[in-house]
Amino acid sequence: MNVGDIIRVKPGEKIPLDGVVLTGSSSLDTASLTGESKPRDVDVIDEVISGSLNQTGVLEIRVTKEYGESTVAKILNLVENSDSHKAPQEKFITKFSKYYTPIVVFSAIAVMIVVGILYQDINVGIARACTFLVISCPCALVISIPLSFFAGIGGLSSRGVLVKGADVIDSLAKVEQVIMDKTGTLTSGKFAVEEVLHAADQEQIIQDAAAAEHFSNHPIAAGIKQAYHGTFTDAEIQDVKEIPGRGLQITRNGDVILAGNEKLMKEQNIVCKEENTDGTLVYVAKNGVYEGCLVLRDQLKEDSARAVKELQADGRKCIIVSGDNQNITDQVGRKLGVDQAVGGCLPEDKVNTVQKFMKNGLTAFVGDGVNDAPVIHSADVGLRWAVLVLMRRLKLPMLS
Numbered sequence: 477m478n479v480g481d482i483i484r485v486k487p488g489e490k491i492p493l494d495g496v497v498l499t500g501s502s503s504l505d506t507a508s509l510t511g512e513s514k515p516r517d518v519d520v521i522d523e524v525i526s527g528s529l530n531q532t533g534v535l536e537i538r539v540t541k542e543y544g545e546s547t548v549a550k551i552l553n554l555v556e557n558s559d560s561h562k563a564p565q566e567k568f569i570t571k572f573s574k575y576y577t578p579i580v581v582f583s584a585i586a587v588m589i590v591v592g593i594l595y596q597d598i599n600v601g602i603a604r605a606c607t608f609l610v611i612s613c614p615c616a617l618v619i620s621i622p623l624s625f626f627a628g629i630g631g632l633s634s635r636g637v638l639v640k641g642a643d644v645i646d647s648l649a650k651v652e653q654v655i656m657d658k659t660g661t662l663t664s665g666k667f668a669v670e671e672v673l674h675a676a677d678q679e680q681i682i683q684d685a686a687a688a689e690h691f692s693n694h695p696i697a698a699g700i701k702q703a704y705h706g707t708f709t710d711a712e713i714q715d716v717k718e719i720p721g722r723g724l725q726i727t728r729n730g731d732v733i734l735a736g737n738e739k740l741m742k743e744q745n746i747v748c749k750e751e752n753t754d755g756t757l758v759y760v761a762k763n764g765v766y767e768g769c770l771v772l773r774d775q776l777k778e779d780s781a782r783a784v785k786e787l788q789a790d791g792r793k794c795i796i797v798s799g800d801n802q803n804i805t806d807q808v809g810r811k812l813g814v815d816q817a818v819g820g821c822l823p824e825d826k827v828n829t830v831q832k833f834m835k836n837g838l839t840a841f842v843g844d845g846v847n848d849a850p851v852i853h854s855a856d857v858g859l860r861w862a863v864l865v866l867m868r869r870l871k872l873p874m875l876s
Contacts, residue, residue: 501721502533533720652837658798667699675768688735
């Protein structure tokens with residue numbers, strides 16, 4: 477497929493190449509690429525990235541980058557070309573063996589020849605050469621060092637921690653700063669209603685929004701329905717209409733209810749105030765009258781704050797690097813009390829950002845998801861969130 481070609485992407489399909497939307501509107505799930513938990517609404521002339529999951533409408537996209545330059549290809553390239561480092565001790569042994577082994581082998585051959593000539597018996601020469609090889613083998617140095625790392629890897633695996641290489645064991649104890657992804661790592665991916673803006677009756681707007689989302693399995697819908705403690709029957713909700721990239725329209729007890737983004741309100745000629753609050757915004761209207769706006773935010777995992785506090789208590793600096801926007805990242809950073817928060821990072825940006833931090837000391841990166849794979853490989857130490865939590869609970873010495 478070439479630049480300029482037009483592709484059609486249906487709901488449920490992944491966008492194969494980077495491009496620009498020519499026709500249609502939809503919501504895209506970009507969590508696996510950018511780490512942003514909130515679905516991204518796209519319309520005509522908006523740019524889309526490969527690997528995003530099209531959730532609602534049909535899109536026609538003009539390709540702007542060949543596969544080799546696409547977002548997915550860059551992620552794969554970052555992973556494939558990331559260095560696999562050995563521990564410094566193993567590097568020394570490898571370099572030492574590179575020169576020492578040939579010298580010993582050729583010396584043994586020389587011993588065999590010289591002794592064979594002196595004693596006029598090649599068998600005596602071979603015996604002395606073998607003796608020389610045994611004596612010259614630095615077993616304590618060559619065998620004991622790798623063996624100690626293997627023992628450490630085996631001990632960790634018995635506790636449910638998978639270690640990729642000996643360099644990880646050597647580096648863990650020296651980690652000075654821990655950089656963490658936000659979405660799916662520190663947050664759960666579950667949304668909850670945290671604010672209700674410009675609503676005369678907060679209970680009523682939540683009820684109407686929950687009715688509109690009754691048949692939806694979207695994470696945002698789940699958060700709204702959780703905020704409403706009542707129930708609906710399927711017969712109550714009628715004329716359900718999903719408007720791609722905008723929201724939902726239903727009829728309940730004769731009332732027409734709209735729930736979606738600001739674009740939906742404008743297209744339906746409903747007067748509302750544009751909100752600038754951080755979070756996912758759901759505007760609600762009933763019978764053409766604006767009711768208010770719900771603000772939902774991704775919820776923190778139960779053990780996030782504790783893990784950050786324990787790491788800081790150990791003298792390690794904690795930093796968040798996320799694909800979510802800077803305001804939301806800052807907000808999460810303040811809740812957790814991290815030392816620094818950097819938002820708006822694509823996978824390639826994460827790698828560059830972490831490499832800058834690595835200049836300040838040995839760095840561990842904790843992530844979860846496809847978008848974190850390149851930076852997990854490029855950091856001094858890469859961890860999955862579940863592994864970090866397990867190590868803290870077991871109080872393993874390498875991070876204690």
